Amino acid sequence: MGTTCPAPGSPGMSDMAFMPGDVENQIFTGLSGALVVGDDRTLLPEQLRHIAAHTVVLKDVQLDSAGHIPQNTATTSINSNDPTVRLVNGQLRPVLSMRPNETQLWRLVNAGADIFYQLQLDGYHFTVIGEDGTPVAHVTNADTLLLPPGKRYDVLVTANANPGQATLRTTAYGNGPQGDSYPDTALATVKVAGHHERRMPEVTGAMPTAPADLSAVPIAQRRTLDLSENGDGTVFYINGKQFSMDGSVFDTPAKLGTVEEWTIVNHSGEDHPFHLHTNAFQVVSVNGVAQPYTHRQDIVPVPHAVDGVPGQVVIRVAFADYPGKWMFHCHIAAHEDHGMMSFINVVP
Numbered sequence: 001m002g003t004t005c006p007a008p009g010s011p012g013m014s015d016m017a018f019m020p021g022d023v024e025n026q027i028f029t030g031l032s033g034a035l036v037v038g039d040d041r042t043l044l045p046e047q048l049r050h051i052a053a054h055t056v057v058l059k060d061v062q063l064d065s066a067g068h069i070p071q072n073t074a075t076t077s078i079n080s081n082d083p084t085v086r087l088v089n090g091q092l093r094p095v096l097s098m099r100p101n102e103t104q105l106w107r108l109v110n111a112g113a114d115i116f117y118q119l120q121l122d123g124y125h126f127t128v129i130g131e132d133g134t135p136v137a138h139v140t141n142a143d144t145l146l147l148p149p150g151k152r153y154d155v156l157v158t159a160n161a162n163p164g165q166a167t168l169r170t171t172a173y174g175n176g177p178q179g180d181s182y183p184d185t186a187l188a189t190v191k192v193a194g195h196h197e198r199r200m201p202e203v204t205g206a207m208p209t210a211p212a213d214l215s216a217v218p219i220a221q222r223r224t225l226d227l228s229e230n231g232d233g234t235v236f237y238i239n240g241k242q243f244s245m246d247g248s249v250f251d252t253p254a255k256l257g258t259v260e261e262w263t264i265v266n267h268s269g270e271d272h273p274f275h276l277h278t279n280a281f282q283v284v285s286v287n288g289v290a291q292p293y294t295h296r297q298d299i300v301p302v303p304h305a306v307d308g309v310p311g312q313v314v315i316r317v318a319f320a321d322y323p324g325k326w327m328f329h330c331h332i333a334a335h336e337d338h339g340m341m342s343f344i345n346v347v348p
């Protein structure tokens with residue numbers, strides 16, 4: 001269902017020597033993309049089950065003066081604030097074709113190592129039917145979509161009735177005073193031409209198979225995760241510890257079949273996109289503001305501290321499926337590589 005991208009810090013890493021810079025370097029030099037699991041068009045109303053679907057992989061590369069991707073080593077790192085080339089499915093500003101009134105499914109994924117996308121299709125909106133590979137409980141329309149590294153959205157896009165073209169862009173965005181800022185950049189051109197299609201009905205409400213609301217369920221355990229980093233942003237911590245496969249930041253395991261509430265606190269001056277493997281979670285509040293239940297997700301940007309007040313996201317996690325070690329980490333690969341990762345031990 002939906003798209004997934006190879007997630008850094010998989011349990012298999014326990015067999016490997018941990019080398020700072022590994023995952024960022026591997027993604028940056030090519031080792032990331034999209035896997036489409038199942039087909040969420042089967043969940044759409046009858047008339048929309050055969051619409052065109054496109055997987056849209058967003059990824060950036062930095063090039064040296066010879067036009068090559070630099071081969072980084074464990075002792076060097078990408079500067080994610082350096083100018084970068086934004087590609088769509090490996091192409092520079094490609095053309096995406098649609099017919100007037102045509103509705104398409106776009107499976108969006110940010111497969112980049114470190115940088116954010118804030119997507120906008122000028123003059124259009126995105127109809128979100130899936131987030132992070134999970135069908136939504138409430139279909140929403142969005143003018144912009146924020147995609148931190150690793151983020152996936154499944155969206156419907158309906159072309160205007162008249163021929164023309166529109167720019168798919170990432171708008172200017174910064175992820176905090178200690179983080180990076182990115183300029184407005186055109187990514188692709190959507191060209192609307194050809195014979196008119198019959199307009200499809202709007203999709204609203206809950207997608208079939210959307211997970212249940214966790215707002216009112218009993219909470220078996222509450223935990224706090226403190227995200228922090230050193231002043232020059234080279235060492236990263238969860239609960240004051242750098243990643244080690246030898247021990248979780250938590251003393252107690254989670255029990256399969258229970259729901260826990262986690263408060264993720266960001267003490268640093270940049271946003272950290274928190275990612276949990278295995279099951280999607282529900283965001284309950286952001287900076288103290290309650291969030292109505294519309295969907296589950298497995299990546300959420302935790303806002304940076306402002307004037308010494310930490311940012312905070314509260315999530316609820318249902319430990320439904322698999323016992324074992326579930327990894328979690330910041331999805332900015334440079335941060336995860338330098339310590340911002342751990343795991344929860346889930347026991348039967």
Ligand SMILES: [Cu+2]
Pocket residue numbers: 271272273330331332335336340
């Ligand atoms: Cu981070």
